[in-house]
Amino acid sequence: MKPILRLPPFLRPATVPLILTAFMGAVVGGAFLDRGLEPPRPAVSALPTAAVAAPAPSPAKAAPIARAPVSPGAFSLGATTPPPPAPPAASPSDPERVVTAVKVGRGDTLFDLLDRAGLERVEAHEVVTSLKGVFDPRRLQVGQVIDLELEQRRGDDDPRLVSLALNLDFAHGLRLARAADGRLAAAQTARRLRTEARAAAARIDDSLYMAARRHDVPDATLLQVIKLFSYDVDFQRDIRPGDRFAVVYEAVATADGGEERTGDLLYAAIETQGRTFTAYRFQPEGGAADYYDEGGRSLRKWLMRTPVDGARLSSGFGRRKHPILGYTRMHKGVDFAAPSGTPIYAAGDGTVVYAGRKGGYGNYVQIRHSAEYGTAYGHMRGFAKGLKKGRRVRQGEVIGYVGTTGRSTGPHLHYEVLKDGTPINPLSLKPQTLAKLEGGTLERFRAQVAKVKALRDGPPPPQFAQRTD
Numbered sequence: 001m002k003p004i005l006r007l008p009p010f011l012r013p014a015t016v017p018l019i020l021t022a023f024m025g026a027v028v029g030g031a032f033l034d035r036g037l038e039p040p041r042p043a044v045s046a047l048p049t050a051a052v053a054a055p056a057p058s059p060a061k062a063a064p065i066a067r068a069p070v071s072p073g074a075f076s077l078g079a080t081t082p083p084p085p086a087p088p089a090a091s092p093s094d095p096e097r098v099v100t101a102v103k104v105g106r107g108d109t110l111f112d113l114l115d116r117a118g119l120e121r122v123e124a125h126e127v128v129t130s131l132k133g134v135f136d137p138r139r140l141q142v143g144q145v146i147d148l149e150l151e152q153r154r155g156d157d158d159p160r161l162v163s164l165a166l167n168l169d170f171a172h173g174l175r176l177a178r179a180a181d182g183r184l185a186a187a188q189t190a191r192r193l194r195t196e197a198r199a200a201a202a203r204i205d206d207s208l209y210m211a212a213r214r215h216d217v218p219d220a221t222l223l224q225v226i227k228l229f230s231y232d233v234d235f236q237r238d239i240r241p242g243d244r245f246a247v248v249y250e251a252v253a254t255a256d257g258g259e260e261r262t263g264d265l266l267y268a269a270i271e272t273q274g275r276t277f278t279a280y281r282f283q284p285e286g287g288a289a290d291y292y293d294e295g296g297r298s299l300r301k302w303l304m305r306t307p308v309d310g311a312r313l314s315s316g317f318g319r320r321k322h323p324i325l326g327y328t329r330m331h332k333g334v335d336f337a338a339p340s341g342t343p344i345y346a347a348g349d350g351t352v353v354y355a356g357r358k359g360g361y362g363n364y365v366q367i368r369h370s371a372e373y374g375t376a377y378g379h380m381r382g383f384a385k386g387l388k389k390g391r392r393v394r395q396g397e398v399i400g401y402v403g404t405t406g407r408s409t410g411p412h413l414h415y416e417v418l419k420d421g422t423p424i425n426p427l428s429l430k431p432q433t434l435a436k437l438e439g440g441t442l443e444r445f446r447a448q449v450a451k452v453k454a455l456r457d458g459p460p461p462p463q464f465a466q467r468t469d
């Protein structure tokens with residue numbers, strides 16, 4: 001099941017009163033960002049093709065993203081673009097190399113394409129066979145481009161294949177090349193990706209959503225901002241005209257600029273009713289990336305009070321007349337009405353101790369966060385892929401989806417916070433921050449803060465991609 005990216009109802013344009021007035025102070029721009037926290041990677045070496053041989057990276061985060069060691073603001077397309085391959089010094093006996101690209105047409109098989117490119121049928125067969133286990137040629141899509149490097153020997157009619165490369169998905173490619181022993185070997189590769197930091201800042205005149213949209217802030221980025229500050233800011237009531245927001249986020253593009261994705265949120269700030277909340281992304285050595293305020297205090301709270309986006313509290317904690325059973329009984333949690341399929345998050349780091357059917361709860365998950373505290377989630381439509389008893393989860397990780405299984409009258413999340421096994425009112429939880437950065441880690445964090453501030457305040461650098469499509 002695919003999680004649906006949903007904007008909270010109060011952010012959807014239809015529900016936003018349009019008080020369109022002029023806004024000020026907009027800064028939009030882009031620049032490559034060297035995170036500064038990772039050892040600078042050398043600019044990808046001058047290989048003639050886009051595919052850089054590398055071991056298959058983990059699917060979650062394409063590790064070998066080519067991050068050019070460019071200082072913030074210093075923007076240069078050339079930084080990650082390899083120089084064109086030097087023309088080989090030709091001597092009369094040298095075989096001629098031809099680089100060509102073929103496009104997959106309707107009904108084409110890989111064999112057909114190689115055959116048309118002039119390969120001997122035996123070699124075309126060898127290519128198809130050597131892809132086994134790495135790529136299924138039936139996955140080729142109409143319009144897909146395959147780069148071929150061929151070698152034409154003098155006196156030979158048919159060219160021989162030197163290498164073949166194609167893109168598998170946004171982050172991965174495939175390269176098949178002839179090794180020194182003459183055998184063809186296929187491997188997954190990391191596609192060269194360019195990461196660019198973008199900044200936006202604006203006064204909110206009508207709604208946060210409208211202000212963000214005018215500045216091309218992606219919905220996913222905006223949702224993340226809301227999630228980050230949801231403990232401190234009530235986005236339905238607190239935001240007023242005149243408040244301000246700022247973000248610095250990454251856009252990741254393929255080297256050719258053909259595809260683009262929203263990357264990490266590096267910085268967010270909300271100024272509302274005289275108070276300012278800031279968040280900086282930072283990855284401590286050996287730890288996971290997280291968000292910190294300017295002083296280096298983790299924004300991660302002990303437990304989330306609302307582990308679902310855009311939900312409306314539909315039933316509070318305490319005694320109430322049960323909507324199905326009819327008699328008064330204790331409501332051991334709080335109910336959040338939300339559309340079926342809305343992602344539900346783990347309220348805190350912990351271990352899943354139950355994931356399955358459980359009586360009137362329907363599909364139910366229970367997480368243990370400490371010896372003392374746990375949380376429980378009921379009436380779910382389904383569970384996140386791979387979620388089961390014993391699995392470790394991180395705060396904010398999707399564990400399942402809102403539904404109406406069990407004893408329930410409509411799609412909602414029934415959420416319980418358990419203290420020593422006894423349900424307590426989740427809304428009574430006091431915000432409690434966890435870690436604070438110290439020593440050398442704090443120093444590295446400060447350097448990161450300075451870099452992000454320069455991106456936020458710096459003059460708008462040139463646009464990063466001269467898109468032609």
Ligand SMILES: [Zn+2]
Nearest residue numbers: 333334335414
């Ligand atoms: Zn309930």
